[in-house]
Amino acid sequence: MTSTIPSSIPDTMSGIVLTGHGDTDKLHYRDDLPIPILSNQDVLIRVAAAGVNNTDLNTRLAWYSKKEADSTDASWSGQALSFPLIQGADVCGIIVAVGSKVNPKRIGERVLIEPCLQEANGETLNPPGYFGSECNGGFAQYTKVADRHAYAIQSDLSDSELASFPCSYSTAENMLSRANVCAQDRVLISGASGGVGSAAVQLAKARGAHVIAITSASKRQALTDIGADQVVTREDDLVSVLGENSVDVVIDLVAGEQWPTFLQVLSPGGRYAVSGAIGGAFVELDVRTLYLKDLSLFGCTVLAPNVFQNLIHYLEQGKIKPLVAKTYSLKEIVQAQEAFQKKNHLGKIVLTVATR
Incomplete structure (x- = not known):
């Protein structure tokens, strides 16, 4: 019927x-x-x-x-x-x-x-x-x-x-949830000026994290305005600028040639979450980095329970704009x-x- x-x-x-x-x-x-x-x-x-x-x-x-x-x-x-x-x-x-x-x-x-x-x-x-x-x-x-x-x-x-x-913010919230982002985490976000990336900046700040955003030089101030604590450009060498073992979580939407450096800047026990590959789907992985640093990698597509309802609550409480x-x-x-x-x-x- x-x-x-x-x-x-x-x-x-x-x-x-x-x-x-x-x-x-x-x-x-x-x-x-x-x-x-x-x-x-x-x-x-x-x-x-x-x-x-x-x-x-x-x-x-x-x-x-x-x-x-x-x-x-x-x-x-x-x-x-x-x-x-x-x-x-x-x-x-x-x-x-x-x-x-x-x-x-x-x-x-x-x-x-x-x-x-x-x-x-x-x-x-x-x-x-x-x-x-x-x-x-x-x-x-x-x-x-x-x-x-x-x-x-x-x-x-x-x-x-x-x-x-709906799409950008639920994707971002799901990545942050899977990577268990919490207060005082240092979180590196690639593609930070896009829909999901800018959502991740706001939602990570709502959790109390220290946010480092990767974007173009022209969008540096815009990312700072929505909550990024530090902004690096796509052309920067992340290891030189941030240092090895300097971040707790990477929220990645880009992948591509820069991908190996994401694992370099992750601290031992760090977490990497990915939900996009706009910079290129094929990457080079040194498996030794993965296991010697005890890293956790999360592919994020299907929304975890309560993620979308959490987003509705954030909106109704005015926590995200x-x-x-x-x-x-x-x-x-x-x-x-x-x-x-x-x-x-x-x-x-x-x-x-x-x-x-």
């Missing part, structure tokens, strides 16, 4: 569909997309704003594939994608309808969607999937998600500001992704969604 969509909601909607792996010519704006059909446990959300992420571009470009020029494993979960696909993992919106097994009192709630999904289309996902990858996401006027993944939020922040949080670099309309998704790829911004790029 499924829900009945209220007559006030149109039969079709506008949105962006990805028609295959490739360049931005695979992104198409359409105004004849069907409204999502709800399962018993789903909620229908009228989307107000949706953030742009590395995941969107990586999925489009088949970057996740470990087989060159092969799309059979080019998704977040390592499975082939089904096209056309509506992407968009970061969503702020209003619940406008619910499935038959969802409390109807939820209608009218302002919500953020937890992007790491344990359930989609009425089925448990094993392994978990990602919103806008293993199922349609938020680059449309309406979207659906399992009730358990729609979190009510009480906040004075705008829709665009709230849409800057939005960093919205620029907003675009849904029709301007190509311009938004091109701006995102240039990496000249601090924080998030967000698409605003107009409803009928």
